[in-house]
Amino acid sequence: MRRKWRVVVCLTVIFILYVSYKILEPDIKREIIQADSIIKEVPVVMEDNSRLSEEEADTDVEKLVKELQKKYWINFHYPLKDSPWRVAEKMVTEREVHPEYAPEIGSILKAMATRKILSADTGYKGTQLKLTLILEGGQIVAFKPRWYRREEIFTETPYSGADRHNGEIAAFHLNRIMEFRRTPLAVGRKINLNTEIIPNGSEQLLKTFFVNGSNTCFYGKCYYCKGEETGVCGEEDILEGTVILWLPRAYPLKTHRHPWARTYVTGKLAQWEKDPNYCTAVQASHIYSQGPRLLDLIDTAIFDFLIGNADRHRYETLGNQMESVFLMLDNGKSFGNPFHDEISILAPLYQCCIVRDETYKRLLTLKKGVLSKVLRQVLKQDPISPILAEQHYPALDRRVTIALEKIQTCIDKVPGKTVLVGKKGS
Ligand SMILES: Nc1ncnc2c1ncn2[C@@H]1O[C@H](COP(=O)(O)OP(=O)(O)OP(=O)(O)O)[C@@H](O)[C@H]1O
Numbered sequence: 001m002r003r004k005w006r007v008v009v010c011l012t013v014i015f016i017l018y019v020s021y022k023i024l025e026p027d028i029k030r031e032i033i034q035a036d037s038i039i040k041e042v043p044v045v046m047e048d049n050s051r052l053s054e055e056e057a058d059t060d061v062e063k064l065v066k067e068l069q070k071k072y073w074i075n076f077h078y079p080l081k082d083s084p085w086r087v088a089e090k091m092v093t094e095r096e097v098h099p100e101y102a103p104e105i106g107s108i109l110k111a112m113a114t115r116k117i118l119s120a121d122t123g124y125k126g127t128q129l130k131l132t133l134i135l136e137g138g139q140i141v142a143f144k145p146r147w148y149r150r151e152e153i154f155t156e157t158p159y160s161g162a163d164r165h166n167g168e169i170a171a172f173h174l175n176r177i178m179e180f181r182r183t184p185l186a187v188g189r190k191i192n193l194n195t196e197i198i199p200n201g202s203e204q205l206l207k208t209f210f211v212n213g214s215n216t217c218f219y220g221k222c223y224y225c226k227g228e229e230t231g232v233c234g235e236e237d238i239l240e241g242t243v244i245l246w247l248p249r250a251y252p253l254k255t256h257r258h259p260w261a262r263t264y265v266t267g268k269l270a271q272w273e274k275d276p277n278y279c280t281a282v283q284a285s286h287i288y289s290q291g292p293r294l295l296d297l298i299d300t301a302i303f304d305f306l307i308g309n310a311d312r313h314r315y316e317t318l319g320n321q322m323e324s325v326f327l328m329l330d331n332g333k334s335f336g337n338p339f340h341d342e343i344s345i346l347a348p349l350y351q352c353c354i355v356r357d358e359t360y361k362r363l364l365t366l367k368k369g370v371l372s373k374v375l376r377q378v379l380k381q382d383p384i385s386p387i388l389a390e391q392h393y394p395a396l397d398r399r400v401t402i403a404l405e406k407i408q409t410c411i412d413k414v415p416g417k418t419v420l421v422g423k424k425g426s
């Protein structure tokens with residue numbers, strides 16, 4: 001009997017244990033599954049997702065860079081049906097110096113860099129030393145000489161130093177990449193002063209030639225051309241510089257005072273530097289309240305901010321109509337300090353808080369390092385490359401981000417205000 005009871009108790013305990021195991025089993029399993037899914041799924045899924053999207057983003061950027069590099073690639077051998085000078089002349093319209101798709105540019109740049117120099121004279125416009133050349137076929141070009149090494153940095157004021165000839169070349173290509181197309185064609189060239197200039201130079205220019213050691217030099221005729229101490233020298237006979245294509249006579253340039261000009265006097269502020277509502281005063285003038293001028297000016301401010309040009313005290317339009325385009329000429333005071341972003345150049349943008357939608361979109365396209373990658377590749381092709389010291393490339397990318405942030409601040413600042421202006425409004 002006692003044995004029988006023992007068996008019953010044992011069986012009951014086993015039964016209870018079995019039942020409670022069965023009741024609890026799914027929970028335990030679920031818990032194990034859940035723990036498993038937390039350990040395995042979550043991190044794996046997260047890792048995969050982020051990796052995937054980063055990879056995707058990287059390939060997107062790479063694809064975009066490749067596309068843009070292809071678009072702005074210079075074909076120096078593109079066949080022309082007419083003289084390069086006539087082709088260049090025909091490209092110019094009221095609103096742009098060349099069209100969006102103009103593979104002919106390559107052959108024009110080549111002609112500028114290689115055609116025989118027929119005559120050379122002092123530059124007759126502007127304050128800085130330059131030459132006016134006539135190239136074979138009768139084309140007028142300006143030649144801005146090299147003053148500095150590419151690595152030179154200017155820290156004194158945002159407009160200090162003489163012209164940077166290489167800056168003119170980088171500015172021309174950046175202008176294309178920004179889709180402004182408002183800068184005359186520019187290309188590097190090394191000229192032999194002895195064989196290419198002296199035999200073809202005007203008397204006025206030749207009077208200013210001198211020798212410094214084994215180098216041939218000249219000081220030309222201009223506001224800052226004061227004598228030998230202000231002269232420029234070649235390395236022996238060879239002087240590097242930038243050739244800039246002269247715009248056709250059909251579009252006489254009109255000069256205007258830039259409303260956001262600096263005073264160039266230390267300690268003396270211009271009105272725009274004191275008055276945050278300065279734009280309203282500018283817009284009181286009909287040239288800036290109607291038509292494309294103010295938006296052109298703001299495009300130029302963004303462009304100048306990217307290249308670090310704080311010297312646009314006056315500007316020229318291509319013709320004298322309300323709609324005549326604001327040219328982005330004279331970009332020599334650029335790429336002076338890659339470690340400084342001169343925010344005040346953007347004053348027209350952040351004081352007026354309007355910008356072309358197209359320009360904003362362009363900046364978005366060129367962010368994340370796209371600009372530097374595309375520009376670097378294009379500049380490699382120039383005959384006097386490298387055009388920019390390496391530090392200028394991250395500076396350009398940084399400035400794209402800053403310009404975008406300034407636009408975003410405008411958008412956030414006044415809800416309902418139209419910051420981005422479409423084609424109809426321009
Ligand atoms: N490519 C061009 N085609 C036609 N005219 C031009 C061209 N480049 C310059 N000019 C004219 O020559 C003027 C002087 O040129 P630029 O501004 O490059 O010289 P600069 O000596 O740097 O002048 P500044 O010292 O006043 O800044 C311009 O204001 C413009 O009127």
Ligand SMILES: [Mn+2]
Binds near residue numbers: 330332
């Ligand atoms: Mn200048």
